[in-house]
Amino acid sequence: MRERVVIVGGGIGGVAAATLLAEQGVAVTLLEKGKSLGGRAGGWTDLLRDGTLFEMERGTVRFCRFDRNARALLRRVDPALASLAPLDDYPLLGPDTAIGSITKLRAADLLRRASAGRVRDLIKSDLRRASLLLSFDPEDTYRRLDATPARTFLNELRFPPAASAVIQGLVGHATFDAFDRYSAAEMVSLFQYCLGADAAGLELDVLRGPASARLWQPLADYLSERGARVATRCEVLAVERTNGLVVRYRSRGVLQTAGADAMILAADIPSIRKLVAASPDLAVAAPGLRSLEISLPMVTWRVWLDRPVRPERAPFAVTTGLGMLDAIAVHDRLSVPGSRWERERGRCVVELHAYAVAESAGDAAIRGNLMAQLHTLYPETRTARIVEERFLKKRDSPAFLPGTQASRPGVLTADPRIFLAGDFVKLPFPASPIERAASAGFLAANSILAGWGKRTEPLAHGHVRGALASLRRAKQDLFGL
Numbered sequence: 001m002r003e004r005v006v007i008v009g010g011g012i013g014g015v016a017a018a019t020l021l022a023e024q025g026v027a028v029t030l031l032e033k034g035k036s037l038g039g040r041a042g043g044w045t046d047l048l049r050d051g052t053l054f055e056m057e058r059g060t061v062r063f064c065r066f067d068r069n070a071r072a073l074l075r076r077v078d079p080a081l082a083s084l085a086p087l088d089d090y091p092l093l094g095p096d097t098a099i100g101s102i103t104k105l106r107a108a109d110l111l112r113r114a115s116a117g118r119v120r121d122l123i124k125s126d127l128r129r130a131s132l133l134l135s136f137d138p139e140d141t142y143r144r145l146d147a148t149p150a151r152t153f154l155n156e157l158r159f160p161p162a163a164s165a166v167i168q169g170l171v172g173h174a175t176f177d178a179f180d181r182y183s184a185a186e187m188v189s190l191f192q193y194c195l196g197a198d199a200a201g202l203e204l205d206v207l208r209g210p211a212s213a214r215l216w217q218p219l220a221d222y223l224s225e226r227g228a229r230v231a232t233r234c235e236v237l238a239v240e241r242t243n244g245l246v247v248r249y250r251s252r253g254v255l256q257t258a259g260a261d262a263m264i265l266a267a268d269i270p271s272i273r274k275l276v277a278a279s280p281d282l283a284v285a286a287p288g289l290r291s292l293e294i295s296l297p298m299v300t301w302r303v304w305l306d307r308p309v310r311p312e313r314a315p316f317a318v319t320t321g322l323g324m325l326d327a328i329a330v331h332d333r334l335s336v337p338g339s340r341w342e343r344e345r346g347r348c349v350v351e352l353h354a355y356a357v358a359e360s361a362g363d364a365a366i367r368g369n370l371m372a373q374l375h376t377l378y379p380e381t382r383t384a385r386i387v388e389e390r391f392l393k394k395r396d397s398p399a400f401l402p403g404t405q406a407s408r409p410g411v412l413t414a415d416p417r418i419f420l421a422g423d424f425v426k427l428p429f430p431a432s433p434i435e436r437a438a439s440a441g442f443l444a445a446n447s448i449l450a451g452w453g454k455r456t457e458p459l460a461h462g463h464v465r466g467a468l469a470s471l472r473r474a475k476q477d478l479f480g481l
């Protein structure tokens, strides 16, 4: 009989795991509570007032050039990665800082450019402490910096304000949380991923069409062709492990059960909390699940304006020091769904992102703040009328609070049949959020396959250590220093 694996959650983590397992002939059941796969990177069909159908998403998904495992997953259905369009270059915009072209930026450039060449300003920095930025080491960095909030660490560096603003603008926008709630060690890990010497971490691609058509439906078909059961609208309610593993779920109002030889929990944190509360066995197997926290709310505001923005506006820009605004995308420049339709009507669609919004902030205040920033950045929008809008505010990204690395669960649990995947999981190498989810999915599947003597997939990742950490290690190895 084929070994059976039940996967809870059809986001990138669950789908990555399902893919490796199904390829090796394992009987996979993928249970997803939503209408389709994709989770936070998924999409759905929506209707404009005039009857036009369009694809809505939580936000434009950006694949970084070094998201190796996420790309390996996409290659299953698109071997040449033809559905990825390069964001050739994009700026960092802000009142005090403007970097017109950041994709080729490296750590050393960053400091030079941000201080506008004022060596005097850099000399005032705590260079010894700053060297920690270039010294990411999976053990040492967490030991030294995990308990420190990223904001405190940045202040201690005494960088020129422009340099701090740039670090916050570039690395901060990938954390989805406020810097005073974010571990400095995680910040250094992301810095290594985005700006380390070997990294092309700021080079981004976007999907040429809706994520559902380019990514999720082809992956669902790929899985079905390999014998996997992909079941959407199936919410897992509880997991028991008394007589073997039993997963209880609800499918279109009917309660059902599925037995499994192994399972992978690849849900988002709010759902994991619910599931753990209903499944004491899960908390025993993975006590770290209880301490997972979520980041502050994230807002995506898509606005349809009755006129285009100026032709020179970047398709995508990250911002710093501009109130709540963290990123801005102009859809017709991004070749994303619906953009041609908008251009033909002389309109445009602008997507405004605000990460780590205070919980107390009301929707009207958020809208007001984001629109004011848009008017400052792109003054031609001041007289534009909003003809349609979609405002999404959700709180479901993982938090990486200071001092929580030790309790963060990895892929393995105390039960050799239960595994975890998703962007909340502790990984042995730096990764962006989407890459963390895909890599954790691959790692979970590999662990199961290895246990059953089946072929595993080599996991890809960039340099695990920063340039200075590697030097220090080499010195220790050579001279015992």
Ligand SMILES: Cc1cc2nc3c(=O)[nH]c(=O)nc-3n(C[C@H](O)[C@H](O)[C@H](O)COP(=O)(O)OP(=O)(O)OC[C@H]3O[C@@H](n4cnc5c(N)ncnc54)[C@H](O)[C@@H]3O)c2cc1C
Residues within 6 Å of the ligand: 008, 009, 010, 011, 012, 013, 014, 031, 032, 033, 034, 037, 038, 039, 040, 041, 058, 059, 060, 061, 062, 063, 234, 235, 236, 237, 266, 267, 268, 271, 272, 275, 298, 300, 421, 422, 423, 424, 432, 433, 434, 435, 437
């Ligand atoms: C607006 C936005 C923009 C982003 N941009 C980027 C970016 O540019 N680059 C980047 O690296 N990352 C980005 N991210 C983050 C990235 O999308 C996530 O890291 C990634 O999609 C997480 O995947 P996941 O599989 O871990 O979790 P999820 O996508 O949350 O998937 C979990 C799935 O589990 C399902 N589920 C939950 N509970 C149950 C249950 N009980 N039963 C069955 N199913 C269940 C959920 O419905 C969901 O589909 C962005 C996120 C957002 C919201």
